[in-house]
Amino acid sequence: MDAKTGSIEGGCPFNHGARSLLGRTNQDWWPQALPVNILGQNGAADPFGGDFSYADAFNAIDYKALKADLTALMTDSQPWWPADYGHYGPFFIRMSWHAAGTYRTADGRGGANSGQQRFAPLNSWPDNGNLDKARRLLWPIKQKYGQAISWADLFILAGNVAIESMGGPVFGFGGGRADVYEPERDIYWGQEDKWVNEGVATRIRPDDKAELENPLAAIQMGLIYVNPEGPGGLADPLLSARDMRETFSRMAMNDEETIALVAGGHAFGKAHGAAPSDTFGQAPEGEAIEQQGFGWLIDQAEITKGNITTSGIEGAWSNNPTQWGGDYFRLLFKYDYELVHSPAGAQQWTPINPDPADMAPDARDPSKRVPTIMTTADMALKLDPEYRKISERFRDDQAALDDAFARAWFKLCHRDMGPKARYLGPEVPAEDLIWQDPVPAGTMPSDADVSALKAKIAGSGLSVSQLVKAAWASASTYRKSDHRGGANGARVALAPQNGWDANEPAELGAVIAKLNELRGSISLADAIVLGGVVGIETAAKAAGHAITVPFTGGRGDATAEQTDAESFAPLEPQADAFRNYLPKKLSVRTEELMLDKAALLGLSSPELAVLIGGLRVLGANHDGKPHGVLTKRAGQLTSDFFVNLLDMSTVWAPVEGSDGEEFVGKTRSGGSEVWRASRADLAFGSNSELRAVAEVYAENGAETKFVRDFVAAWTKVMNADRFDLA
Numbered sequence: 001m002d003a004k005t006g007s008i009e010g011g012c013p014f015n016h017g018a019r020s021l022l023g024r025t026n027q028d029w030w031p032q033a034l035p036v037n038i039l040g041q042n043g044a045a046d047p048f049g050g051d052f053s054y055a056d057a058f059n060a061i062d063y064k065a066l067k068a069d070l071t072a073l074m075t076d077s078q079p080w081w082p083a084d085y086g087h088y089g090p091f092f093i094r095m096s097w098h099a100a101g102t103y104r105t106a107d108g109r110g111g112a113n114s115g116q117q118r119f120a121p122l123n124s125w126p127d128n129g130n131l132d133k134a135r136r137l138l139w140p141i142k143q144k145y146g147q148a149i150s151w152a153d154l155f156i157l158a159g160n161v162a163i164e165s166m167g168g169p170v171f172g173f174g175g176g177r178a179d180v181y182e183p184e185r186d187i188y189w190g191q192e193d194k195w196v197n198e199g200v201a202t203r204i205r206p207d208d209k210a211e212l213e214n215p216l217a218a219i220q221m222g223l224i225y226v227n228p229e230g231p232g233g234l235a236d237p238l239l240s241a242r243d244m245r246e247t248f249s250r251m252a253m254n255d256e257e258t259i260a261l262v263a264g265g266h267a268f269g270k271a272h273g274a275a276p277s278d279t280f281g282q283a284p285e286g287e288a289i290e291q292q293g294f295g296w297l298i299d300q301a302e303i304t305k306g307n308i309t310t311s312g313i314e315g316a317w318s319n320n321p322t323q324w325g326g327d328y329f330r331l332l333f334k335y336d337y338e339l340v341h342s343p344a345g346a347q348q349w350t351p352i353n354p355d356p357a358d359m360a361p362d363a364r365d366p367s368k369r370v371p372t373i374m375t376t377a378d379m380a381l382k383l384d385p386e387y388r389k390i391s392e393r394f395r396d397d398q399a400a401l402d403d404a405f406a407r408a409w410f411k412l413c414h415r416d417m418g419p420k421a422r423y424l425g426p427e428v429p430a431e432d433l434i435w436q437d438p439v440p441a442g443t444m445p446s447d448a449d450v451s452a453l454k455a456k457i458a459g460s461g462l463s464v465s466q467l468v469k470a471a472w473a474s475a476s477t478y479r480k481s482d483h484r485g486g487a488n489g490a491r492v493a494l495a496p497q498n499g500w501d502a503n504e505p506a507e508l509g510a511v512i513a514k515l516n517e518l519r520g521s522i523s524l525a526d527a528i529v530l531g532g533v534v535g536i537e538t539a540a541k542a543a544g545h546a547i548t549v550p551f552t553g554g555r556g557d558a559t560a561e562q563t564d565a566e567s568f569a570p571l572e573p574q575a576d577a578f579r580n581y582l583p584k585k586l587s588v589r590t591e592e593l594m595l596d597k598a599a600l601l602g603l604s605s606p607e608l609a610v611l612i613g614g615l616r617v618l619g620a621n622h623d624g625k626p627h628g629v630l631t632k633r634a635g636q637l638t639s640d641f642f643v644n645l646l647d648m649s650t651v652w653a654p655v656e657g658s659d660g661e662e663f664v665g666k667t668r669s670g671g672s673e674v675w676r677a678s679r680a681d682l683a684f685g686s687n688s689e690l691r692a693v694a695e696v697y698a699e700n701g702a703e704t705k706f707v708r709d710f711v712a713a714w715t716k717v718m719n720a721d722r723f724d725l726a
Contacts, residue, residue, distance in 0.1 A: 020191075020588075020592070021186075021188060021588055021589075021592040021593075021595065021596055022185070022186065022187075022188055023188045023189060023190055023191040024189065024190065024191055024192070024193065025185070026120045026121055026183060026185075026285070028193075029120070029121060029124075029285070030120065030124075030285045030286050032286075033120065033285055033286075036182070037182065037185070040182070045180075045181040045182040046180075046181055047181065048147065052147070054147070054150060054176070054178040054179075055176060055424055057147050057148045058148060058149065058150075058153070058175050058176065058424050058425065059424060059425075060148060061145060061148040061149060063425060063426055066141070066145060066149060066157075067157070067161055069141050069144070070141060070157065070158055070161040071161055071164075071165050073088065073137065073138075073141065073158075074087055074088050074089050074092070074161070074162060074165045075087055075088070075165075076088075078137065079304070080300065080303070081133040081136075081137065081303060082303070082304070082306075082364065084269060084270055084321075084363035084364070085269075085321055085322045085361060085363055085366070086322075087165075087166070087322040088134075088137060088162070089162035089163070089165050089166045089268060089269070089322060090162070090166075090268040090269020090270070090321065090322065091133075091134050091137075091162075091269065092134060092158040092159050092161075092162040093159050093162050093163060093265060093268055093269070094131070094134070094265075094269070095117075095131050095134040095135070095155060095158065095159065096112070096155055096156050096158060096159025096160070096162075096413060097159065097224070097261075097265060097412065098117065098127065098128050098131060098224050099111075099112040099115075099116075099117045099152075099155040099156065100112040100156065100412050100413045100415070100416070101224040101225065101251070101412065102116070102122065102217075102224060103217075103251060103252075103415055103416045103482070104215055104216065104217035104250050104251060105217075105250055105251065105252045105567070105570045106214050106215030106216075106217070106250065106570050107215040107479070107481060107570075107596075107600065108416065108479040108481035108482030108483075108484060108600070109184070109187045109215070109481045109482075110187065110217070110416065110481075111415065111416030111482065112152055112155055112156050112177060112413060112416065113152060113177050113416045113417060113482070114152055114177065114178065114179060114180040114184070115150060115151035115152035115155065115177065115179045115180065116180070116183065116184055117131065117135070117155060118135065118151060119182065119183040120183055120285040121183075121189060121285070123283075123284050123285060124283030124284050124285040124286065124295065125195075125222040125223075125224075125283075126195050126196050126197045126222040126223075126283075127196070127222055127223045127224045127311075128224075129283075129296050129310040129311070130272070130296050130297060130308070130310050132284050132293060132294055132295055132296070133294070135151075135155075136294075138154055138155075138158060141154070142154055149175075150177055150178055150179040151179050152177030152178070152179055153175045153176070153177045156173065156177070156413045156414075157173055157175070159409075159413065160173050160413075162268075163268075163324070163409070166268060166322050166323055166324055167323055167324040167325075168264070168267070168268075168324035168405070168406075169324070169402040169403070169405060169406035170406055170409070170410075171406040171407050171409065171410035171429055172410055172427045172428060172429035173413075173425060173427040173428070174414055174417060174420070174422075174423030174424060174425060174427070174428045175423070175424040175425040176417065176422050176423055176424040176425075177417065186596075186599050188215065188216075189216075189221070190203075190213075190216055190218075190221045192221040194221065195221055195222040196220040196221055196222045196223050196227060197222070197312075200220055200221050200222075201220075201232055202219050202220055202227070202231045202232040202243070203216065203218075203219055203220060204219060204231065204242070204243060204246065212246055212247070212250070216250075217247050217250030217251055218247060219231065219243045219246075219247055220232070225244070225247045225248065225251075226240060226243040226244050226247055226377055227240075227243075227376075227377075228271070228311060228313060228375035228376060228377050229312075229313070229346055229347045229348070229375065229376055230347065230376035230377075231243050233347065235339055235347045235349075235376045236376070237376055237377075237379035237380040237382070237383040237384070238380065238383060238384060240376045240377050240379070240380040241380035241381075241383070241384035241387055244258060244262075244377060244380060245258070248261075251412070251415070252411070252415055252435065252567060253408065253411070253412075255386060255387065255390060256390050256404060256408075257404070257407075257408040257411065258408075259381055259387060259390045259391055259394065259404075260394070260401065260404035260405040260407075260408040261405065261408045261409065261412060262377065262378070262381060263328050263329060263381070263391070263394060263401065263405070264401075264405035264408070264409065266317040266318070266328055266378060267317070267318055267321075267324055267325065267327070267328045268318075268321060268322065268324075269316065269321050269322075270314075270315055270316035270317070270321055270360070270363055271310070271311050271313035271314060271315060271316075271348075271373070271375070272308040272309055272310040272311065272313075272314065273309050273310070273311060273312040273313045273314035273342035273343060273344035273345075273346050273348075274306060274307045274308055274309055274314055274342075274343055274344065275302070275307040275308075275309050275343055275344060276309070276343070276344050276345060280296055280297050280298075280299075280309065281294075281295055281296055281297065281298045282295055282296075283295045283296060284296075296310075297309065306363060306364045309344045311346065312342060312344040312345065312346030313342050313344075313346045313348045313373065313375055314342035314343055314344065314346070314348070314373070315342070315348065315350070315360070315370065315371065315372060315373035316360040316363075316370075316372055316373070317331075317372060317373065317374065317378065318331065318360065318372060319331070319357065319358050319359060319360050319361075319372060321360055321361070325398070326394075326395065326398050326401065329391060329392075329394055329395035329401075330395065331351065331354075331358060331372055332374060332378065332381065332382050332391070332395075333382065333391075333392070333395055334351075334358070335351035335352060335353075335354060335358075336351070336352045337349040337350060337351055337352065337374055337379065338350060338352055347376065348373045348374070348375060348376075349373060349374040349375070349376070349378070349379055350371050350372070350373050350374075351371060351372060351374075354371055354372065356369060358372065359371055359372065360372050407433075410429070411433070411435060414436075415435065415482070416481070416482045416483075417482075417483065418436075418437070418482055418483020418484060418721075418723070419436055419437055419438070419439065419483065419721075419723065420432065420433075420436045420438070421723045421724060422483060422723050434562065434563075434564045435564060435567060437484060437489070437558075437562075437563075437564075438558070438562050439488050439489040439555075439556045439557075439558045439562070440556040440557065440558070440559075440562075441556055442488075442523050442525065442526065442553070442554045442555045442556035442557075443521070443523070443554065444553050444554040445521070445522045445526060445553040445554075449520070449521065449522055450522070450530065450551065450553060452520075453518060453519060453520065453522055453527065453530060454530060454533070454534050456518040457515070457518060457527075457530065457531050457534045458534050458538065460514055460518060461514075462511060462514055462531065462535075463535075463619075463635075464535040464536075464538055464539045464618055464619065464635050465535075465618060465619035465620060465624075465635065466507060466510075466511050466535075467511070467531040467532055467534055467535030468532050468535040468536065468539075468615070468618045468619070468620050469504070469507070469508075469511075469579070469620050470492070470508055470511040470512065470515075470528055470531060470532070471487070471528055471529055471531055471532025471533075471535070471718065472532070472578065472579070472615065472620060472717075473492050473497075473500075473502070473503040473508060474486075474487045474490065474491075474492040474525070474528045474529070475487040475529065475532075475717050475718045475720065475721075476576070476578065476601065476717060477491075477492075477497070477571050478600075478601060478717070478720040478721050479571070479600045479601075480600060480601065480602040480720070481600055483721070483723075484571065485571050485721065486720055486721025486722075487525055487528065487529050487555060487718055487721065488525055488555045488556065488721045488722065489525060489555070489556060489557065489558035489562075489563075490523065490524040490525035490528060490555070490557045490558065491558055491563055491568070492508070492512075492528065493512050493524060493528075494558065494559075494560055494563050494565070495560065495563075495565050496565050496568055496569060496572065497568065497571075497572075498512075500572050500573070501583060502572070502573040502576055502579065502581045502622060504622065504623060511531070512524070512528070515527045515528060515531055522553065523553075523555050523556055523557045524557050525555035525556065525557055526553045526554070526555045529551065529555070529718050530551055530553075532549075532714070532718065533549040533551050535618070536549050536618070536637060536710075536711065536714065537549055539617075539618055539635055539636050539637040540636075540637040540707055540711075542633075542635065542636040542637075543633070543636040543637050543638045543703075543707075545637065545703075545704065545707045547707060547708075547711060549711050549714070549715065550711075550715050552719060552722065552725060554722075554724070555722075573597075574586065574593075575590065575593045575594075575597075576597060576622070577590065577591070577593065577594030577597060577612065577678070577680035578594075578597070578611060578612060578615050578620070579615070579620055579621055579622045580616075580621045580622060580625050580627050580628055580678050580680065580681070581621075581622040582661060582678070585659050585661055589679065590661060590678065590679040590680050591679050591680055591683035591687070594608070594612075594680045594683065595608075601717055601720065602716070602720065603713065603716075603717075605689065605690065605693050606693050606696075606709065606713075607709075607712075607713035607716065609642075609684060609690065609693045609694055609697065610697065610706060610709045610710040610713050611710065611713050611714065611717070612628075612641070612680070612681075612684065613639065613641035613642055613684075613694075613697060613706070613710075614637060614641075614706075614710040614714070616628040616629050616630065616631075616641045616681070617629065617630075617631045617633070617634060617635075617636065617637065617638050617640055617641055618634075618635065618637065619634050619635055625676075626675075626676045627662065627676045627677050627678045627681060628641065628676075628677050628678060628680070628681035629676075630643075630644035630645055630665075630675050630677070630681075631644065637707055637710065638703065638706075639697045639698065639702060639703050639706040641681075642684070642694045642695075642697040642698035642706075643698045644675065645677075645681065645682075645684060645685050645694065645698070646685060646691075646694060646695065646698045648668070649667060649668050649669070650665045650666065650667065650668065650674060650675065651665070651666055651667075651668050652664070652665050652666075652677065652682060653666070655676075660679070661678060661679055662676065662677070662678060663676070663677045663678070663679075663681075663682055664676055664677075665677060697709075
């Protein structure tokens with residue numbers, strides 16, 4: 001598997017055989033959980049409704065007062081969950097890290113962007129053990145500031161303040177993560193039926209091929225990254241390094257960023273494995289109603305004694321666990337370590353014959369000193385040759401570690417927010433970072449310039465199909481999950497997008513060359529979208545509909561120097577039902593992949609339907625395939641796709657040798673072939689919900705509605721990344 005692109009065996013993004021798109025659901029894990037989602041049919045779970053602007057609320061907050069309150073909280077130890085070393089900072093760093101750390105590059109899902117750590121399954125993952133208490137410690141502050149600070153922003157800001165309060169380096173903070181009020185149910189977390197602490201095997205095979213199922217970024221079910229004890233509990237630092245390199249790359253982190261994060265995070269606090277956990281409570285989602293959302297360790301007597309078990313590993317990494325510095329690397333390299341077991345039975349490493357000064361204070365009794373520890377993952381930084389080089393450099397250059405950790409932490413906490421234009425607050429760094437996908441500010445073209453360019457494009461000889469396909473290739477990379485991709489920046493003209501097979505590079509290159517020739521002072525990004533406008537208006541006019549497709553200019557053009565080409569590789573389509581593109585059968589059904597793509601574009605089922613139907617008749621199929629072009633009027637914007645798909649005079653059968661991906665439609669009476677279709681096409685006739693939508697557009701008199709709805713959905717995709725229009 002290519003860890004950067006996420007492709008497996010020539011393009012298949014999944015490697016565990018045929019499976020459902022969603023894998024295990026919350027209902028599978030907790031059958032007795034209250035099915036609140038039944039209310040979803042009556043409206044969105046949003047107590048604020050559509051009139052609330054979180055950006056306005058956040059911008060009005062007393063930011064200094066909020067940070068002062070968070071700073072005070074760090075040392076305000078509560079008897080129901082006392083602070084280790086009298087400081088909650090390490091606890092909040094872990095909370096922030098685990099809120100952000102679910103992000104993965106393959107589909108852009110996960111991360112801290114909407115405060116999902118409050119909901120199942122994340123609130124009950126084994127790796128998030130006892131973070132329910134961290135969130136409750138924050139509740140008085142959240143209650144005080146109300147809608148002016150989201151939980152999602154508070155999770156990350158608390159981590160930043162924690163680092164600052166212990167003398168650590170912080171690069172900045174960007175707010176703007178609006179909360180949601182229900183779990184994101186369209187995220188695939190895996191299909192195992194056991195959590196990591198129940199013995200589930202590592203997802204990477206033990207043959208060093210590093211075949212981790214895409215889009216997953218964690219090594220075992222219920223982990224954020226890797227098993228700290230080692231792969232599948234095997235205390236092998238070199239195999240742990242293999243796991244770390246793979247899973248952190250799925251988070252868009254290179255080796256240096258990985259090491260800076262591990263060392264920086266473990267400079268603070270301790271791991272908890274003070275007692276066997278078999279008598280502890282359930283995870284929050286499965287606990288009794290009177291526990292009010294608390295889970296795991298709930299016995300107050302045990303909590304007071306400090307008999308806390310989370311990971312099962314017990315001890316601090318540093319002799320100064322609430323103070324930033326270089327002690328982590330100093331101790332890692334100063335001592336030889338031996339493998340031991342924690343009181344909870346977990347494998348961990350402890351230094352041999354440590355000096356008294358290098359021992360850590362007891363978390364509850366500072367007069368006592370206890371040995372420091374390392375996990376198998378920590379030992380990987382010392383024993384893996386490439387990791388060791390970087391670790392030794394950080395050991396010897398504190399300033400380099402300071403800068404690397406601050407930047408890596410900022411990236412970890414903001415990677416899923418998309419472009420910097422979405423950031424809010426006084427601590428947004430001025431520096432543009434390449435992973436933020438910077439785009440130079442565009443210029444709004446005049447109406448006269450737009451009209452002139454439209455006329456030039458119409459007379460250029462470029463076909464409706466070519467114009468529509470180029471615009472779709474540019475805009476449809478957008479993912480609402482992490483707000484990456486989209487038409488702004490015209491990166492479809494740059495590597496790697498201009499070479500993607502789905503984009504038909506030769507044809508795309510010719511279209512872009514012609515648009516560059518014609519566009520004058522208008523940006524290429526605007527010209528590509530405007531080309532799609534011309535194509536759709538031309539096709540609608542040919543079908544008898546005089547329409548004007550909305551166009552809002554002002555996009556900028558990114559350069560190759562502003563584009564991290566490697567990081568865009570995961571955005572390459574392995575399948576795109578909108579273009580009937582499927583170069584190789586995948587282990588998730590084609591029609592499910594269509595739904596996943598639509599979900600990432602933020603489309604409803606009617607929007608999905610009209611875009612599929614419209615793109616088919618406009619000739620937007622990859623490489624001119626006939627599949628789904630259910631019309632004798634190709635190039636005209638008609639509802640023929642739906643009319644002919646639902647025509648009872650046609651019967652469908654699989655094409656021999658197509659592995660169930662291609663179908664032929666023949667007349668019911670004479671048996672002559674009339675159409676070809678893909679699984680994505682036929683889903684609109686076979687699935688009852690999609691068929692109900694398709695029937696609307698196949699009805700007599702629905703042609704005008706279809707055109708209107710297609711234009712609205714098309715415009716939504718073209719403007720999906722225009723955060724300046726929000």
